[in-house]
Amino acid sequence: MPEPQTRAGRIPPAPWLLPTQISQGRAGVHPDAPMSELPPFTVRESPRAKRVILKVSSRHGLEVVIPQGFSRASLPALIEQKREWLERAFQIIQLREGVAVQPRELPDEINCLAIGRTFRLEYVPTASASLELSRLSPNRLRISGATNNLLACQALLKRWLQYQGRQHLIPWLADLSAETGLGYRGVQIRGQKSRWGSCSGQGTISLNYNLLLLRPALVRYLLLHELCHTVQLNHSAQFYQLLEKYEPGFKELRRELRLAGKQLPWWAR
Numbered sequence: 001m002p003e004p005q006t007r008a009g010r011i012p013p014a015p016w017l018l019p020t021q022i023s024q025g026r027a028g029v030h031p032d033a034p035m036s037e038l039p040p041f042t043v044r045e046s047p048r049a050k051r052v053i054l055k056v057s058s059r060h061g062l063e064v065v066i067p068q069g070f071s072r073a074s075l076p077a078l079i080e081q082k083r084e085w086l087e088r089a090f091q092i093i094q095l096r097e098g099v100a101v102q103p104r105e106l107p108d109e110i111n112c113l114a115i116g117r118t119f120r121l122e123y124v125p126t127a128s129a130s131l132e133l134s135r136l137s138p139n140r141l142r143i144s145g146a147t148n149n150l151l152a153c154q155a156l157l158k159r160w161l162q163y164q165g166r167q168h169l170i171p172w173l174a175d176l177s178a179e180t181g182l183g184y185r186g187v188q189i190r191g192q193k194s195r196w197g198s199c200s201g202q203g204t205i206s207l208n209y210n211l212l213l214l215r216p217a218l219v220r221y222l223l224l225h226e227l228c229h230t231v232q233l234n235h236s237a238q239f240y241q242l243l244e245k246y247e248p249g250f251k252e253l254r255r256e257l258r259l260a261g262k263q264l265p266w267w268a269r
């Protein structure tokens with residue numbers, strides 16, 4: 001069941017190429033003048049980058065690519081210099097794609113629509129270089145440690161979601177299998193980039209843990225879809241006949257599921 005991938009809208013690179021030396025203040029502007037808040041950004045070091053490159057996309061927000069060893073301390077000033085460009089770039093993407101650029105901020109809550117549960121998150125920065133996730137109550141989680149490392153936090157949230165996927169999606173599939181009589185050989189919970197699920201020729205079903213973020217009807221549809229593939233490993237008329245038997249409203253749900261990938265929060269993608 002392929003899900004159409006959101007393509008990152010790239011702004012033409014030329015205006016984004018910045019010199020690696022910052023000019024010492026512009027005429028009439030005091031270099032210490034207080035700056036209003038900068039947009040959130042992530043930094044990626046690239047051995048191939050010759051200079052600092054700012055990339056803006058609806059998928060990743062603002063990404064700053066720096067040459068190896070380049071000092072991160074100077075980035076806020078560099079970004080500040082390009083503020084007007086950035087605002088325009090965000091606007092262009094919004095017009096072009098009809099979606100607002102998601103700032104890359106860590107979520108305060110994760111709404112697992114599929115299982116009707118909302119998990120609240122709190123972040124406690126400590127001197128530790130690693131991250132730790134603890135459960136304060138069934139619906140409250142705390143991430144402590146290097147919480148300013150956005151990508152490490154993202155990886156941790158994904159691992160947590162994968163764990164939740166194993167807890168909830170595996171039994172759900174088993175229930176539907178019993179209900180329909182459609183068997184399968186095995187099940188895996190993964191973080192595929194471009195599909196919600198798949199079924200192998202051997203009857204092993206792979207499910208995307210991001211299904212947890214969708215409403216239950218969509219998850220049920222996807223699970224039934226994969227179970228039907230254990231009989232028909234294709235998208236033939238016979239496959240859809242079988243699917244319709246278990247889910248008469250599948251066309252609507254299929255359409256909704258194809259669009260759902262674009263609505264996922266950045267950290268889950």
Ligand SMILES: [Zn+2]
Nearest residue numbers: 001225229235
């Ligand atoms: Zn399919």
